[in-house]
Amino acid sequence: MSLSVHVDELTVRLGRSPVLSGVTLSAGAGITGLLGPNGAGKTTLLRVLATVLAPDAGRVRLLGRDPAVASDRLEIRRRLGYFPQEPGLYRSFTAFEFVDYVAILKELTDTRARHDEVRRVLDVVGLRDRAHKRIRTMSGGMNRRVALAQALLGDPSLLVLDEPTVGLDPEQRLRFRETVSQLGANRVVLLSTHQTEDVAALCSFVHVMDGGRIVFSGTPKDLALRAAGCVWLADERHPAARLSMRLPDGRYRHVGAAPADAETVSPSVEDGYLMLLGERALGTGVAA
């Protein structure tokens, strides 16, 4: 089974309006990021790639198979781990019970082997000691780790993670990143996020979506270079900058069309994203 994802001219309509329009992308082994503002179509695309939403048009190949064909879809699901945007946990279950339930859905019917696998994935996400806690008593960060644990069952070749770091505090986000960073070897990981820091820290490749289309594909460094020469420092706030941030030393870091004599600095992925999407990157454009 090939470790690849190919999407060609994908269109999805929900109601009358298209949510995805002619999306074409590829991903191979490693962590591929999907970045974009609310309403860009990231979740819809990931639902198609997780085989839980059928597209209206276009071709999809997951791990070398066609999810529109029932037998292929079954094989894909056997090699798939999915972390949906809403993790959908049973709050009265313990972490062990919930992951064990999903393991049954994933055809792990031998009790001993299944329980060993449940322990393994809870260990991977750092919840081995909290396996007996009821999900309703866990923090949001731990909830998301339970959801990641179920996605890792069976050591999937394709891992689809839809905004796994949303709502996490800084420490939880770092721990989550640490775990996800170790998952990219020997599998395709598709990671949707709002966070440019997640992309910079984790992804070898990134697609930026806006308005149901792919508007950028490249490495995080390529994305950062979109703002090359557009980030500069100055003593005063510049009215033409798209974004001006006052630094602790009292100076201003600007992003936008730099004046000719500006003191430019290296751009970050966030700067490149801002230059690419303009106001929409700041959440003031297209609504969800």
Next chain:
Amino acid sequence: MTWHADHDLLAAYCEDRLDHARASSVEAHLIGCAACRADVAAGQDTARLDRVWSAVLDRVDVPRPWLLQRLLARCGIAPHSVRLVAAVPAARLAWVFGVAVTILIAAGFAGAAGRATAILLMLAPLMPLTAVALAFNRSADPAYEVALATPIPALRLLLVRTTAVLVGSLVAGAVAALAIPGVGWEAAGWLLPGLTLASASLALASWLPLPVGVAVAGASWLALISAVVAATGTRVGPGLTDLMLAADSQVGFAALAALALTVIIARRDAFESLNLRRTV
């Protein structure tokens, strides 16, 4: 330590061939003798140790099953199937609610010249339907999207959960028949209509969302009962009971249930193409 256990004795201990007293004696020695512990470690079957350790972890890790799970396991149902049945909290609550309402209404007519039996026969087939509607449903099951992305056949989930609901309803109906004054063995007459409505709901779910299929099946049943009551000019009472228990009626219910099951089998592929756009 001035003496050591001989090799044969330690081998017998490792292979679990010693009686309890001798094994305890060897263990007491092993606690104080590093050389014999090393000998035991060298001769150990590591695969057996892994199995034992795994069993220990299972005792520690796996939560005690709920009452419902234990009952189903006692009936010989595989543990993983039991977990599939017991998973959806909303379906469990809906089933309990349906059973409680049916029994309370029937109990309200206790002792009223055969009316309780007729009421039970009329309402009991509807008892499992709400739980069937929620058996694998996007709005009732928080993990619906996760489940869709797994290889388990959706039809299997539906059939396992529907069967569990029907069996549970059978037990509840039997308890009600025994507990409510004026209700006799005739109450068992709801079983075939109940099976018919549940299977018809699933058959309709190969075209419609399952809750809609359940609503259509339930409304059809109430319409049929109303038509029969109107046509015979009798109130809900012994006349309705006799009609439902008549051999022709029961054969008719069985035929309808068989037809619905045939439709489910013929259209099983429709359940395997489920996604967030076409749900049950």
